[in-house]
Amino acid sequence: MATAARNTDCLHAHSSDALLICEHCDTVYRRRPLARGEVARCVRCGAELDRHRALSANALLALILTAMIVFVQANIWPIFTLGLNGQFSATTLWGMIVTMWEQGAQVVAVLAAATLFFFPMTKMLVMGWLLWFARLGRRAPGFAPLMVALHRVGPWTMSEVFVLGALVAIVKAHTYFEVVADPGIYAYGALTLLITIFAGVDMRQLWEQTPEPKA
Amino acid sequence: MNALPRAVDLDLIGCRMCGLVCRNVPGNVKLDGDGVDDAMACPRCGSTLRRRKTNSYARTWALLIAGFLLYIPANVLPIMRTASLNDIDDNTIISGVVELWNNGSADLAVIVFTASIVVPMLKFLSLGMLLVSSQRGSDWARPQRARLYRLVEFIGYWSMLDVFVVALLTALVRFSVLSRVEPLPGVIFFGLTVVLTMLASMSFDPRLIWDGRSNDD
Structure with a gap:
């Protein structure tokens, strides 16, 4: 804190986030x-500056918990x-x-694991952790x-792309095989819906909504 | 004084991580961000404060060109092999689209074509154009260019569609000798293209669109 204060004069301390x-x-x-x-847009370039925060920390936490349950199911x-001829084949x-790893496409396996599993999971766990404390009006340990x-x-995070990919794969496979939709695809559909809701939420609001800890 | 003051003119810096507005000590952080910054950290989140993304032009060009080079084998090489009892068929991105179209799924054919061909091409052309026009300090169609950048950023990751389709079909079509699907090298090149173009659009700094010639020299 002391080194930063030497170089920068931080405006939020006295004008309370008055600037954007x-x-x-x-x-x-x-x-x-x-x-x-309401959504505030930049007059010069038209980008979104700020939007009304309709969802409270409580509501967001509830959504995150729902998303976690759906994510596990998916x-x-x-x-x-x-x-095909009485043989069946399913995958999670x-x-x-x-399979991608074993078939020599390790790059694809890593990409899929990261964008469909590890990153979405990290995102939900971190959001849940931060919101759990924000609900109590505090900053979680490790907040910054x-x-x-x-x-x-x-x-x-690419779960929504994967859902569309699954639909394309179903249609492609449908020409040659019998296709049965399994619960996983519905869970993914629900997850996409939840992700769309999160997409409009700027978690940076937590910087303003929670008090800075006293050093 | 302009009615719409910019942070550069007021000697302010917005933290790109947490959005905190900080006052810069004159001469401390360079405008282009190309030099070594004096490691000025955001007092709130600890991220390095920069007026512009570091080395934006060089990084974006490098990633964009690398992405384009990988996009060539991604299209030329087959991405997927479908093998059945007496037939082996290697599919490229385009042949996959044609197959969907011929099988009566014109809507999905259009979606896959858009995600795999139109979006990557749009990214190469748009980012290339944004780089050239911003480097020249052009004031041509700035609001439209700004909107184009936001579009590129927003749609970029949908290109991963075909990669996931191949991965799913590989995992599912496993009926021993009767019918199998295997991934081929094209899909790896394509996945890498998507990652590189995403990194390219992230390293481009849209504020450069508005900086103009006066700030270049």
Whole structure:
């Protein structure tokens, strides 16, 4: 803290987050409270600056817990089953990852494991942890590094792309095989819906909503 | 004074991680971010404060060109082999789209074509254009260019679609000698292309669109 204070004069201490800088074009704005459903857009470049926070920490935590349950189901249940002359073949997400590894496409296996399992899981666990404490009006242990990690992991979760991929695969397979949709695909569908809701939530609001710990 | 002041003019820096607005000590952080920063950390989250993403032009060009080079084998080489009793068929990205179209799934054919061909090409062309125009300090169509960048950033990861399709079919179509699907090298090149173009669009700094010539020299 002492070294930072030497170099930067941090404005939030005295003007209480009064300023906002557009990340897409560097235009400086004065913050103002937004009405329900309102989205503030940059006058210069049109990027979104800020939006009304409709969901409380409680509501968000409930959604995260739901998403975690659905995520577990999406991972343990088979996605769909193919049938050919009385033989059947089904796979789960991890079955798919292992097969790709064994078939010599290790790069794809790693990509799929990261974007469909490890990153989404990290995101949900970190969000749950942070929100659990935010609900109590506190900053969770490890708050700052976890917030940074969350920001970095953000663009690398691809569950919704996988759902579309599964639909394409079903249609392709349908020409030659009998296709039976399994519970996993429905769990993935529900997960996509939940992810769409999260997409509109800026977790950075927690910086403002929780008090800074006294050093 | 402009009605819309920019952080650069006011000597402010917004933390790219947590959004905190900080005042810069004059001369401490360089505008282009290319030099070695004096490791100025955000007092709130501890991330390094930078006015612009580090080495944005060089990094974006490098990743974009690398992504484009890998996109060539991704399209030329087959991505998937379907083998049955008396027939081996190697599919490229395009032949997969054609097959979907011929089998009566025109809508899905369009989706796959968009995700695998249109989106990557749009990324190469758009980011290339944004790099050239920003490096020249052009003030041409700035709001439209800004919107184009946001579009590229938003749709980028949907290109992974075909990779997941191949992975799923490989895992499912395993009927010993009757029918099998195997991944072929094209799908690896394609996956890497998607990752590299995502990294490229992340390393481009959209604020450079608005910086103009005066800040270059």
